[in-house]
Amino acid sequence: MEHNMSQNEFALDIRGLSVEYRTDEGTVKALNGLNLSIKKGTSLGLVGETGAGKTTTGLSILKLIPDPPGKIVNGSIELFGSDLMEKSDKQMRKIRGKEVSMIFQDPMTSLDPIRTVEDQIAEAIRKHENLKRADAVKKARDVLELVGIPAHRGKEYPHQFSGGMKQRVVIAIALSCNPQLLIADEPTTALDVTIQAQVLDMMKKLREKYGMSMLMITHDLGIVADICDEVSIIYAGQVVEHGTLDDVYRHTLHPYTKGLFDSLPNMEDRTAKLKPIKGLMPDPRDLPKGCAFCPRCDFATERCKTEAPVPVYRNQEHYVCCHLYNSESFCQSEVTSNE
Numbered sequence: 001m002e003h004n005m006s007q008n009e010f011a012l013d014i015r016g017l018s019v020e021y022r023t024d025e026g027t028v029k030a031l032n033g034l035n036l037s038i039k040k041g042t043s044l045g046l047v048g049e050t051g052a053g054k055t056t057t058g059l060s061i062l063k064l065i066p067d068p069p070g071k072i073v074n075g076s077i078e079l080f081g082s083d084l085m086e087k088s089d090k091q092m093r094k095i096r097g098k099e100v101s102m103i104f105q106d107p108m109t110s111l112d113p114i115r116t117v118e119d120q121i122a123e124a125i126r127k128h129e130n131l132k133r134a135d136a137v138k139k140a141r142d143v144l145e146l147v148g149i150p151a152h153r154g155k156e157y158p159h160q161f162s163g164g165m166k167q168r169v170v171i172a173i174a175l176s177c178n179p180q181l182l183i184a185d186e187p188t189t190a191l192d193v194t195i196q197a198q199v200l201d202m203m204k205k206l207r208e209k210y211g212m213s214m215l216m217i218t219h220d221l222g223i224v225a226d227i228c229d230e231v232s233i234i235y236a237g238q239v240v241e242h243g244t245l246d247d248v249y250r251h252t253l254h255p256y257t258k259g260l261f262d263s264l265p266n267m268e269d270r271t272a273k274l275k276p277i278k279g280l281m282p283d284p285r286d287l288p289k290g291c292a293f294c295p296r297c298d299f300a301t302e303r304c305k306t307e308a309p310v311p312v313y314r315n316q317e318h319y320v321c322c323h324l325y326n327s328e329s330f331c332q333s334e335v336t337s338n339e
Helices: 054-061 089-095 117-128 133-146 151-155 163-175 193-210 221-227 245-250 255-262 302-306 327-338
Strands: 010-023 026-039 043-047 070-079 100-103 181-185 213-218 230-235 238-244 311-313 319-321
Touching (some): 010 213, 026 043, 026 070, 026 238, 054 070, 117 133, 117 163, 133 151, 163 193, 193 221, 213 221, 230 245, 230 255, 238 255
Parallel strands (some): 043 230
Antiparallel strands (some): 010 070, 230 238, 238 319, 311 319
């Protein structure tokens, strides 16, 4: 079953995206036929381990894959119905920041240490809006207030801010031109837990206020539960399970998704042992022929070694790529679970 929504209902629609990094050591297959879509005004969590292809997905949307060695070899990326693969570099520069913005992982490396904070935000504003410098600085101060930083601190430099405040500045830059789609790549990794909660809460409020769509890239299922409407689980450059929060959290299907939940601490039973997923992510230069998760899966069969699974739908939103399931098994399980 293919999604049957009309094109204009999607903020982002990625179909069959494949990205390779061609190096002397071999070809790294970072994304392998990735499908991902975000409805307008909703938030999608993209969850997976380090090396699963999450950041490559974000950079592909902005067309910032370093080339060489990176190459988009296949697939389409549509942003609000417009095909980004057909855009020139000049057109992409206009789109970045205005239509789609990205908050990068580490605020320490995203900011220029020798320019004031308001100056850096004002530059982003002037790039997209035809404003005089004084007006851009005024707007920059307004954006700082929006993310909870007093406007007068705009005259300060990044080193005068704490980690949490720096991340707020990075978010202010990303939001300065009211983008319609916000990509957040592990935006709270460098922050301690209390600051993390504040930053996430702020992002949630701003998203609701402006009706933005959001792609939240993370390895943290707790963050997704807190901030997202839907979730896609990515493994070895492919989405292996997708659905609403309720679908994926209450009706977990893929053995990998189950493994991610099992490796979380159990707050009810503090003595329960964590169950980490055995083994490691496969080498992206030498992926298994069939299902990429097969070598780590307790349920793997001979078929899994040779044949790549295709999506099987549990309902209109929720699908899984796994040979354990077929449409008949869902019909039976729905009947038994309702009894």
